[in-house]
Amino acid sequence: xxxxxxxxxxxxxxxxxxxxxxxxxxxxxxxxxxxxxxxxxxxxxxxxxxxxxxxxxxxxxxxxxxxxxxxxxxxxxxxxxxxxxxxxxxxxxxxxxxxxxxxxxxxxxxxxxxxxxxxxxxxxxxxxxxxxxxxxxxxxxxxxxxxxxxxxxxxxxxxxxxxxxxxxxxxxxxxxxxxxxxxxxxxxxxxxxxxxxxxxxxxxxxxxxxxxxxxxxxxxxxxxxxxxxxxxxxxxxxx
Numbered sequence: 001x002x003x004x005x006x007x008x009x010x011x012x013x014x015x016x017x018x019x020x021x022x023x024x025x026x027x028x029x030x031x032x033x034x035x036x037x038x039x040x041x042x043x044x045x046x047x048x049x050x051x052x053x054x055x056x057x058x059x060x061x062x063x064x065x066x067x068x069x070x071x072x073x074x075x076x077x078x079x080x081x082x083x084x085x086x087x088x089x090x091x092x093x094x095x096x097x098x099x100x101x102x103x104x105x106x107x108x109x110x111x112x113x114x115x116x117x118x119x120x121x122x123x124x125x126x127x128x129x130x131x132x133x134x135x136x137x138x139x140x141x142x143x144x145x146x147x148x149x150x151x152x153x154x155x156x157x158x159x160x161x162x163x164x165x166x167x168x169x170x171x172x173x174x175x176x177x178x179x180x181x182x183x184x185x186x187x188x189x190x191x192x193x194x195x196x197x198x199x200x201x202x203x204x205x206x207x208x209x210x211x212x213x214x215x216x217x218x219x220x221x222x223x224x225x226x227x228x229x230x231x232x233x234x235x236x237x238x239x
Contacts, residue, residue, distance in 0.1 A: 084171045094174030098181040102223040111169045126161040138233040156198030164190040179224040
């Protein structure tokens with residue numbers, strides 16, 4: 001009985017050793033330096049290609065900041081601003097002048113950035129985010145915003161604002177004054193907004209009602225400056 005038991009144990013041990021050797025020869029031995037499996041749903045994996053500048057710091061997308069030169073140069077002069085402006089209009093001529101002075105200007109990129117800036121500024125004002133507002137506003141506009149914020153904070157009032165929908169914006173006016181490019185954009189948005197006093201009582205607006213707002217904001221940029229960003233210079237176009 002003892003010899004039979006010993007022989008069986010030896011046979012099974014040899015079989016197990018053979019299986020382990022076979023697996024190692026097929027799969028290879030782990031050395032501890034293997035790369036972990038790539039997760040295609042996580043940004044920044046080694047095999048994922050990065051865009052230029054990616055990973056070098058967070059950049060706020062602003063109007064026209066990354067407009068490709070080739071797009072502006074290749075546009076057909078007879079239709080390059082359609083449907084954003086009418087041929088022969090002041091806005092069309094203004095866009096032509098801006099594009100001639102700034103070869104990186106591209107209308108679609110500008111409007112996408114303007115839309116982003118519009119939403120950021122409205123939410124930033126509601127939240128009292130001064131550093132963010134300072135990056136997006138001309139000094140005179142920023143000073144007026146800060147005055148309103150300071151008065152609101154003294155009263156203890158707070159604004160709650162959220163966007164439901166916003167259009168892509170439409171060109172209301174465009175012109176080049178020397179080196180200053182100015183473009184007025186009409187926005188139409190659906191938002192929910194309410195102002196509460198220090199006691200939490202709603203004193204303006206309705207936190208459960210969607211309202212439509214229509215604004216014309218004017219953005220400007222020095223086309224001769226190295227800074228590619230546009231800034232808000234007016235929240236109401238008077239021209």
